[in-house]
Amino acid sequence: MLSIVVLISGSGSNLKALLEATENPLFGAKIVAVGSDNPADGLAHAERFGVPTFVVTPGAFNSRDEWAEVLLANIKHFNPDLVVLAGFMRILPPNFVRALSPNLINTHPSLLPAFPGAHAVRDALEARVSTTGVTIHVVDEGVDTGPHIAQAEVQVQTDDNEHDLHERIKSVERELLVSTVKAIAAKTITL
Ligand code: GRF
Numbered sequence: 045m046l047s048i049v050v051l052i053s054g055s056g057s058n059l060k061a062l063l064e065a066t067e068n069p070l071f072g073a074k075i076v077a078v079g080s081d082n083p084a085d086g087l088a089h090a091e092r093f094g095v096p097t098f099v100v101t102p103g104a105f106n107s108r109d110e111w112a113e114v115l116l117a118n119i120k121h122f123n124p125d126l127v128v129l130a131g132f133m134r135i136l137p138p139n140f141v142r143a144l145s146p147n148l149i150n151t152h153p154s155l156l157p158a159f160p161g162a163h164a165v166r167d168a169l170e171a172r173v174s175t176t177g178v179t180i181h182v183v184d185e186g187v188d189t190g191p192h193i194a195q196a197e198v199q200v201q202t203d204d205n206e207h208d209l210h211e212r213i214k215s216v217e218r219e220l221l222v223s224t225v226k227a228i229a230a231k232t233i234t235l
Contacts, residue, residue: 046073046229049124051115051132056086058130058151061218062225063093071222072229077122079115081134096122102134112140119144126228126235129183130221133162138185146235148183149228151221153213155179155195160188165210174200176209178217180224182235193233194224 050059059078065071078090079098087097098118105111116139119127129150141148154164156179161167168176177197184190198213227233 046126046225047076047122047124048073048126048128048225049077049079049119049122050075050090050128050130051079051081051119052084052086052130053081053133054084054086054131056084056089056131057214058218058221059086060089061222062128062130063089063095065222065226066093071226073126073225076124077119079118081115081132086131108135109137109139112137116140116143126225128221128225135187136183141183141185145184146182149193149224149235150181150183150188150190151217152179152181152188153177153210153217155197156181156188156192165213166206168200169204169206169209176200176213178213178220180220193228193235194220196220 052059063075066074075095077096080087082101083099090097100115100118102111125147127144127148152164154168155177159167175197177195179192180194181192182190196216198216200209
């Protein structure tokens with residue numbers, strides 16, 4: 045059974061999809077803890093499933109490196125096989141990435157390498173592309189630059205705003221994340 049720590053920053057709908065997937069024994073993975081950089085709403089999903097949570101806020105530290113060290117120590121306490129960034133909106137320093145690589149994956153709401161960074165959906169709308177989507181990738185030391193594991197397309201509608209498009213991307217993203225983690229647990233995807 046693949047053990048996973050999930051990191052979130054927001055509403056945690058991707059986390060919720062993963063938690064629900066773990067209810068099926070055929071999923072092959074369990075979530076052993078959920079961490080966040082803030083008291084995020086999404087932590088409630090973990091609490092509902094009886095999964096331990098931790099919050100490590102950058103503001104409590106003198107530097108990003110110190111913050112990331114404590115975040116890493118919290119993760120290591122649970123000794124996971126895989127760490128999933130599911131809407132975790134912080135850039136992680138190289139030492140953190142190296143400590144977990146390649147067992148550190150991220151989900152991003154665009155077809156990378158198009159539209160990396162924190163405003164992928166807005167950037168896709170501004171660029172007037174007709175197709176965007178979601179990418180799940182191994183995290184490397186860059187921002188959204190690591191090797192891709194899975195991608196899925198989403199069509200942009202002419203009347204889309206950022207919220208509506210992001211919601212449509214997220215419904216595809218949740219399915220892709222669940223199927224990708226299942227494939228990692230089954231070793232049909234090797235990181
Ligand atoms: C997802 O689209 C993720 O890719 C992006 O932020 C969103 C998080 O959504 N970075 P949620 O918190 O899982 O609902």
